[in-house]
Amino acid sequence: MRLIVGLVITVAALAIALNRALFIMKLVRSGAKAPNRSSTIASRISTELTEVLGQRKLLAKTIPGIAHFFTFWGFTILIATIIEAYGALFQSNFAIPLIGHDSWLGFIEDFFSVAVLVSLVVFSIIRVINAPKKKAKASRFYGSHNSAAWLVLAGIALVVITLLVYRAAQVNTGDFPYSNFAFASHLIANALAPLGHSANSAIETIFLLGNIAIIMGFLVFVTYSKHLHIFVAPINIAFSRRPKALGALDKTPNMDPEELSEDSVFGVGKIEDFSWKQLLDLVTCTECGRCQEQCPAWNTQKPLSPKLLIMDLREHLFESSQRLLTTTKDSGTTQVLQEPKMLVPSVIDPDVLWSCTTCGACVEACPVDIEHIDAIVDMRRYQVLMESDFPSEAQGMLRNIENQGDPWGLGSSHRGDWVSELDFEVPIITNEIPEDIEYLFWVGCAGALDERARKVTQSIARLLHRSGVTFAILAKKESCTGDPARRLGNEYLYQSQAMTNIETLNSAKAKKDHSLLPSLL
Numbered sequence: 172m173r174l175i176v177g178l179v180i181t182v183a184a185l186a187i188a189l190n191r192a193l194f195i196m197k198l199v200r201s202g203a204k205a206p207n208r209s210s211t212i213a214s215r216i217s218t219e220l221t222e223v224l225g226q227r228k229l230l231a232k233t234i235p236g237i238a239h240f241f242t243f244w245g246f247t248i249l250i251a252t253i254i255e256a257y258g259a260l261f262q263s264n265f266a267i268p269l270i271g272h273d274s275w276l277g278f279i280e281d282f283f284s285v286a287v288l289v290s291l292v293v294f295s296i297i298r299v300i301n302a303p304k305k306k307a308k309a310s311r312f313y314g315s316h317n318s319a320a321w322l323v324l325a326g327i328a329l330v331v332i333t334l335l336v337y338r339a340a341q342v343n344t345g346d347f348p349y350s351n352f353a354f355a356s357h358l359i360a361n362a363l364a365p366l367g368h369s370a371n372s373a374i375e376t377i378f379l380l381g382n383i384a385i386i387m388g389f390l391v392f393v394t395y396s397k398h399l400h401i402f403v404a405p406i407n408i409a410f411s412r413r414p415k416a417l418g419a420l421d422k423t424p425n426m427d428p429e430e431l432s433e434d435s436v437f438g439v440g441k442i443e444d445f446s447w448k449q450l451l452d453l454v455t456c457t458e459c460g461r462c463q464e465q466c467p468a469w470n471t472q473k474p475l476s477p478k479l480l481i482m483d484l485r486e487h488l489f490e491s492s493q494r495l496l497t498t499t500k501d502s503g504t505t506q507v508l509q510e511p512k513m514l515v516p517s518v519i520d521p522d523v524l525w526s527c528t529t530c531g532a533c534v535e536a537c538p539v540d541i542e543h544i545d546a547i548v549d550m551r552r553y554q555v556l557m558e559s560d561f562p563s564e565a566q567g568m569l570r571n572i573e574n575q576g577d578p579w580g581l582g583s584s585h586r587g588d589w590v591s592e593l594d595f596e597v598p599i600i601t602n603e604i605p606e607d608i609e610y611l612f613w614v615g616c617a618g619a620l621d622e623r624a625r626k627v628t629q630s631i632a633r634l635l636h637r638s639g640v641t642f643a644i645l646a647k648k649e650s651c652t653g654d655p656a657r658r659l660g661n662e663y664l665y666q667s668q669a670m671t672n673i674e675t676l677n678s679a680k681a682k683k684d685h686s687l688l689p690s691l692l
């Protein structure tokens with residue numbers, strides 16, 4: 172009887188979960204192409220080892236990190252107990268090679284069962300201390316689906332409790348394969364022993380079926396909740412940008428005029444303009460709030476939370492699923508079933524979009540390597556390049572870069588002024604860098620033109636000079652790298668600045684560059 176009940180529950184749950192998994196897979200695959208996501212295999216394998224198996228980013232927060240480490244490994248190791256549970260449906264003294272024989276496995280299973288229960292207590296305490304009701308926006312859980320999170324904690328607890336109780340009953344019925352190294356099972360067995368053999372036999376059946384039912388229910392729940400990350404996080408991490416999730420932005424489709432067509436879309440205006448990797452990011456979010464907690468915009472009362480931005484986009488993705496997945500062929504043309512919404516302003520408020528400083532703290536903090544900045548900059552690119560709709564404060568700055576080569580419009584003629592206050596001569600490159608000069612010193616707009624930043628530039632020049640390093644500058648031949656334009660979404664201006672600067676550097680024939688600007692690299 173217990174075999175039939177167990178198998179019916181399993182088949183029904185697997186059918187629902189598989190159906191949902193296929194739906195999510197199709198939804199993610201409906202995204203646009205994502206470049207550079209499968210190269211550098213060695214780096215991807217090492218990231219899986221450190222970030223997934225080693226839980227590196229989660230351990231940045233020690234206490235929740237350790238609790239998550241034990242929960243992750245507990246779930247991995249408890250796969251053996253799932254095999255044992257299904258085996259017990261068929262045969263009371265079930266055993267296969269490795270499972271059902273050695274005391275060490277019984278000990279490890281019990282150890283991780285207890286470790287998971289302790290971790291759940293830790294998670295609960297963290298959630299109570301940081302409850303949004305108490306801390307409002309200062310809580311990293313503000314805006315997350317907190318009831319679902321409590322449900323998941325309760326579900327995991329029930330999985331472990333039913334497991335330990337049916338194992339304890341097995342000890343008393345003589346069906347348990349492990350010695351008293353399985354300390355927790357034997358401890359509970361002592362408490363159940365006075366109930367007698369037949370009661371323990373009934374307890375074994377009820378809790379064994381309960382264990383299977385809860386695992387299967389949990390599996391279904393996971394595929395419909397943020398806990399989907401259990402399955403998709405390792406995949407998202409495998410396809411994250413290498414060598415780090417926080418790295419150079421991808422280009423919006425090549426802006427070479429010869430490659431453009433009437434259908435070219437710059438950036439992301441609708442949900443389907445996101446790449447499949449960006450859609451995978453959306454379904455992977457665990458709502459942990461680590462990004463929100465680090466975001467300078469959120470911490471200075473701006474409307475932007477990287478977590479809420481990802482959650483809003485995810486909700487819109489699921490709302491749009493019918494349109495993305497269902498098309499009807501009508502007289503050879505594809506007819507869409509729902510009107511697409513423009514992401515800005517329908518899903519993401521413009522104030523949210525323009526509050527981002529592109530500092531990267533969110534990407535750095537995210538334990539599942541979600542690339543928030545790519546999504547934000549892609550939506551900005553659409554606003555700037557397709558809609559010409561961006562904050563008025565940015566207009567002057569972009570015009571200055573385009574016309575004067577710096578964000579303030581001070582002009583290139585002042586770029587070499589800072590050298591006049593030095594007590595040694597700094598050569599200025601007019602054509603090619605002289606043979607006897609080792610470095611080209613790229614100063615940057617602020618370093619050359621901003622009063623305070625100039626002092627930094629002068630100090631660095633003095634250090635180089637005193638160290639005997641020979642260097643020269645480009646002065647008025649230098650121009651803005653275009654980095655501020657790129658962060659604002661004006662990829663066209665960025666690319667044209669980048670091309671101009673590449674030509675300048677090539678014509679100077681510099682072999683070694685020194686710069687204050689990471690963006691130059």
Ligand code: SF4
Binds near residue numbers: 466467468530532543
């Ligand atoms: S990159 Fe933007 S969203 Fe991310 S932490 Fe910085 S300001 Fe916040």
Ligand code: SF4
Binds near residue numbers: 457539
């Ligand atoms: S984006 Fe990453 S850090 Fe932010 S809530 Fe989601 S999983 Fe956590």
